[in-house]
Amino acid sequence: MTENSLDTAGRQAAADQASGARAAAAGPGSVDAADGLDGTASSTVAKQPPGGGRPPRPTLGRRALTFADSLWRPALVLAVFFAAWWFVAAREYVPNYLVPTPGQVWETMTTQWSELARHTLVTLYETVLGFVLAAALGLVTAVAIAYSRTLDKALYPIVLFAQVIPKIAIAPLLVVWFGLGLTPKIILAVLIAFFPVVISGVAGLRSTDPELLDLAATMGAGPWRTFRKIRFPNALPHLMAGLKVAVTLAVVGAVVGEFVGASEGLGYVLLLANGNLDSALLFADLILMSAIGIVLFVLVEIAEALLIPWHASRRAGVSLTTS
Amino acid sequence: MTAAPAATGTAIGMSGLTVRFTTRRSQTTALDDVSLDIEPGEFVTIVGPSGCGKSTLLKIVAGLVKPTSGDVSLLERPVRGPQKEIGFVFQKAALLEWRGARANILLQAEMRGMDRAQAARRADELIEMTGLTGFEKALPHELSGGMQQRVALCRALLHSPPVLLMDEPFGALDALTREQMNAELHRIWRETGTTVVLVTHSIAEAVFLGTRVVVMSPRPGRIIRTFSVELPAHRDYAQVMSDPRFDRLATDLRGLLGSAAANH
Ligand SMILES: Nc1ncnc2c1ncn2[C@@H]1O[C@H](COP(=O)(O)OP(=O)(O)OP(=O)(O)O)[C@@H](O)[C@H]1O
Ligand SMILES: [Mg+2]
Numbered sequence: 001m002t003e004n005s006l007d008t009a010g011r012q013a014a015a016d017q018a019s020g021a022r023a024a025a026a027g028p029g030s031v032d033a034a035d036g037l038d039g040t041a042s043s044t045v046a047k048q049p050p051g052g053g054r055p056p057r058p059t060l061g062r063r064a065l066t067f068a069d070s071l072w073r074p075a076l077v078l079a080v081f082f083a084a085w086w087f088v089a090a091r092e093y094v095p096n097y098l099v100p101t102p103g104q105v106w107e108t109m110t111t112q113w114s115e116l117a118r119h120t121l122v123t124l125y126e127t128v129l130g131f132v133l134a135a136a137l138g139l140v141t142a143v144a145i146a147y148s149r150t151l152d153k154a155l156y157p158i159v160l161f162a163q164v165i166p167k168i169a170i171a172p173l174l175v176v177w178f179g180l181g182l183t184p185k186i187i188l189a190v191l192i193a194f195f196p197v198v199i200s201g202v203a204g205l206r207s208t209d210p211e212l213l214d215l216a217a218t219m220g221a222g223p224w225r226t227f228r229k230i231r232f233p234n235a236l237p238h239l240m241a242g243l244k245v246a247v248t249l250a251v252v253g254a255v256v257g258e259f260v261g262a263s264e265g266l267g268y269v270l271l272l273a274n275g276n277l278d279s280a281l282l283f284a285d286l287i288l289m290s291a292i293g294i295v296l297f298v299l300v301e302i303a304e305a306l307l308i309p310w311h312a313s314r315r316a317g318v319s320l321t322t323s
Numbered sequence: 324m325t326a327a328p329a330a331t332g333t334a335i336g337m338s339g340l341t342v343r344f345t346t347r348r349s350q351t352t353a354l355d356d357v358s359l360d361i362e363p364g365e366f367v368t369i370v371g372p373s374g375c376g377k378s379t380l381l382k383i384v385a386g387l388v389k390p391t392s393g394d395v396s397l398l399e400r401p402v403r404g405p406q407k408e409i410g411f412v413f414q415k416a417a418l419l420e421w422r423g424a425r426a427n428i429l430l431q432a433e434m435r436g437m438d439r440a441q442a443a444r445r446a447d448e449l450i451e452m453t454g455l456t457g458f459e460k461a462l463p464h465e466l467s468g469g470m471q472q473r474v475a476l477c478r479a480l481l482h483s484p485p486v487l488l489m490d491e492p493f494g495a496l497d498a499l500t501r502e503q504m505n506a507e508l509h510r511i512w513r514e515t516g517t518t519v520v521l522v523t524h525s526i527a528e529a530v531f532l533g534t535r536v537v538v539m540s541p542r543p544g545r546i547i548r549t550f551s552v553e554l555p556a557h558r559d560y561a562q563v564m565s566d567p568r569f570d571r572l573a574t575d576l577r578g579l580l581g582s583a584a585a586n587h
Contacts, residue, residue, distance in 0.1 A: 211417045214387045219434035220407030229433060233421050310421040310462055 100280040105287070108280040120288050122265040126182055126254035127292060130189020131247050137190065138197025138246070139239070143227075145198070146205035163195040167253065171260040185257030185265070192253035193246035200242025204235025237311045240304040247300050251293045266292075332399050334486060334518040335361040335384055340393035342379055352543035353379045354390070359537065359546060363485075366512055366519045368529035370580065371539030377522040378414055380544070381488045384520065385411055397486065407435075410479030412489040416471035418463040424474045425450065425459040431481040442481060449477040452507060454500070468495035473504070480511065489521040493528065505531055506560050513557060526576050530554075531563050536572070538579050548579060 082102060088094055089101040096104075109116065141159065144151040167188055174184035208231050216226040258267025266289050273281035304311075340357040343350060353376040361367050369377050382388040383395055386406045395402040397409070418427045425446055432442030450456055453473040463471055472495045479487060493501045505528055512519055512532075523529050529536045536550045553568055563569050 209417065211413050211415065212419070214382070214385075214405075215411065215413065215417050216434060217387065217405030218385055218407060218409055218411045219431055220405075221434035225434055229430065230419065233419070308421065 097277055097279055100283055104280040105283045108278075109284045109287075112281070112284075116269070116284065116288060119264055119266050119269050120292065122182075123251075123254050123258065123267065123289070124292055126185040126257070126265065127189055127247075127250045127296065130186045130253055131193050131250040131296070133186070134190045134193035134246055134250065135197055135243060138194050138242075139201055141194075141198050142201025142205060142239075145202050146231075147223075159195065159198050162191060167192055168256055171256055174257070175261040180261050180263060184260070185254045185262070188257040189250040189253030192256075193250040196242040196245040196249065197239070198242075200238045200245075201235060204238030205231055207238065208234045233308075236308050240300070240308065244297060244300050244304075247296045248293045251289065251296070255289060332363070333360045333396070334363040334365070334398060335359075335520065336394070336396040337380075337384070338394050340380070340383060340390045340395065342376065342383065342388065343391045354383075355543035355545050357393070357544065357546055359549075361518060361520065363518050364516045366521070366532055366534045367537060368533035368535070369520065369522045369537045369539060370524065370526065370529050370576065371544060372541045372580065373524075375539045375542050376544030377539065378490050381411070381490050381520065381522060385409055385488055408484060409486045409488055410482065410484035412472075412475050412479045412487075412492040414490040414494070416463070416468075416475040418471055418474060420463050423460040423462055424455055424466065424470075427463070427474050428477045428481055431478050435482060437482060445481055445483075446477065449480055453477055453504070469497065469500060472496065476504075483515065483517075485517060487517050487519045487521075489519065491522055491524065494524065501525075501528070502560055508532065509558055526573050526580075527564070529576070530569055530572050531558060531560065536576065538576065550575070 085099075086102050089096065089099045100108075141155060145155055145159075146152075170191075171184070171188060174187055178184045178187065212230050212234070213226065216230055221229070254265070255267040255270075258265040259271060262268040266285050270282060270285045270289075273279070273285060337360070338358045340354050341352070342354040343352050357376075357380065359367075369380070371377055379388055383390050384397060384402065384406075386395075386397075386402045386404050397406050419430065422430065428446045428449065429442060431437075432439065432446075450459060453476060455470065455473055455477070458466060458470060461470075463474070466474065472492060476489075476492055479489070493504050496504060508519075509532055511517070519532075521529075521532060523532075530552060533552050534556075536552060537546055538548045538550070539545065540547045550572060552572065554563060554566065
């Protein structure tokens with residue numbers, strides 16, 4: 001049913017385009033062949049029949065199916081990975097104090113759950129705050145760079161410098177300056193996540209079709225309206241790609257900050273576990289860190305799907321025609 | 324804004340327009356000493372070989388390209404910077420890919436801060452008129468090339484501009500839809516008294532629509548001749564096509580374009 005309606009719409013569009021190409025091919029210097037037809041032909045032509053309605057939304061079962069279809073491959077890889085880990089650890093090919101079994105890790109997680117949850121929340125808080133600040137600062141910087149040549153020349157070197165300076169090297173300095181609280185961690189997360197936001201934002205804002213800007217000019221629109229209605233929405237696909245990179249990097253920033261000096265957070269727990277040779281806790285900690293990154297990444301992806309459905313539908317359209 | 328300008332003076336004045344584009348690799352003279360005065364309410368069609376500067380000419384009038392030398396005026400005022408008393412149909416549709424057809428048309432109203440309800444009514448009229456009914460919500464990539472171009476046309480007409488600049492607006496349409504759109508555009512022009520400049524590659528279109536046909540030479544673009552079209556102001560497609568005056572003019576134009584290309 002869904003396929004059917006899509007198919008007719010597709011054929012109709014194809015027919016439209018094919019005849020358009022023919023008309024264009026007739027080119028200059030020759031009267032288009034069909035232009036010579038007398039008026040009776042044109043009077044019998046019906047207007048475009050309606051048919052541009054959206055296909056019905058996929059049913060719940062169908063959606064569950066596509067969801068399962070997208071999930072089984074990573075699930076399989078994970079299962080193989082866990083099996084291999086369990087095999088190596090349980091047979092003690094590697095001593096247990098180096099690589100614990102999945103069971104031991106699970107036990108650590110459940111018995112120390114409340115403690116681990118508290119530390120996870122701390123790291124999550126630092127990461128999210130750092131990411132949000134980086135996104136806001138990065139966007140403002142990107143707009144400044146994309147709009148002003150002077151600011152472009154002035155800001156780009158600073159942005160690049162902030163990126164190439166090894167963040168791990170300045171972490172101790174930040175601790176000296178801001179103490180052992182949350183501030184240095186958040187600053188590190190911002191510093192690390194900032195760069196991809198700026199780069200993707202500038203690329204997106206600069207990718208506007210010049211003809212669209214010409215169009216906006218003939219509409220008498222000021223820079224703010226042009227930004228809001230044309231340049232910003234046009235930059236969103238680029239920007240969202242940058243935000244996805246940024247959010248995973250923000251986790252790294254927060255953890256590095258905790259390594260250098262902290263009394264809470266997953267990075268702090270990691271150092272503790274390392275010192276005590278508590279490999280089960282170490283592994284549990286690593287799993288929680290990765291979980292933060294994955295969950296935040298998925299949240300940004302969901303935001304992307306909600307913010308730019310046109311982009312997603314375009315990609316879906318492409319796969320429809322190729323499959 | 325809706326009314327045509329007073330029928331005195333010129334709607335568009337061009338004198339001695341020369342445009343040179345300098346790129347890293349080469350220098351192109353796109354237009355060479357082009358002068359043309361267009362009166363209010365005229366419908367001027369421009370034909371000429373590809374690359375002779377027709378699009379550039381329209382962009383100069385719109386204030387989007389600055390000529391290397393020469394003067395332009397629009398509605399008696401010198402053109403300095405982008406003009407907004409115009410409706411512009413670009414050679415490519417130039418639609419916002421995240422907006423549906425109707426929302427793309429309404430962009431014109433939003434950018435100008437027009438009255439919403441009024442603009443919405445006008446948009447629906449135009450959608451109906453151009454046969455886009457049923458595709459109001461379709462995104463540009465879901466529309467055919469010809470339909471995209473029709474959306475662009477509606478967008479240019481939404482604010483009833485006193486001057487309409489059109490760059491091959493019907494190039495992507497099939498011949499029959501093209502005839503319909505020609506007839507529709509002719510009606511709009513007759514009823515509103517809008518001044519129109521339309522670039523086309525179709526001689527039939529140029530003659531059917533134009534009160535004057537301007538023929539340009541290959542690059543560097545010059546005006547080699549202008550023809551007054553001696554056909555009634557109120558035209559019917561079938562009648563015009565069988566009119567001997569149409570035949571004569573079309574033959575002349577074809578000959579002129581052919582010899583211009585041959586001499587090049
Ligand atoms: N921004 C630009 N930079 C450099 N050269 C340009 C630019 N715009 C146009 N040109 C050159 O100017 C010439 C005229 O271009 P224009 O687009 O006006 O041609 P046209 O008559 O509209 O052609 P067509 O019928 O194919 O649309 C071409 O040779 C083109 O290469
Ligand atoms: Mg052109």
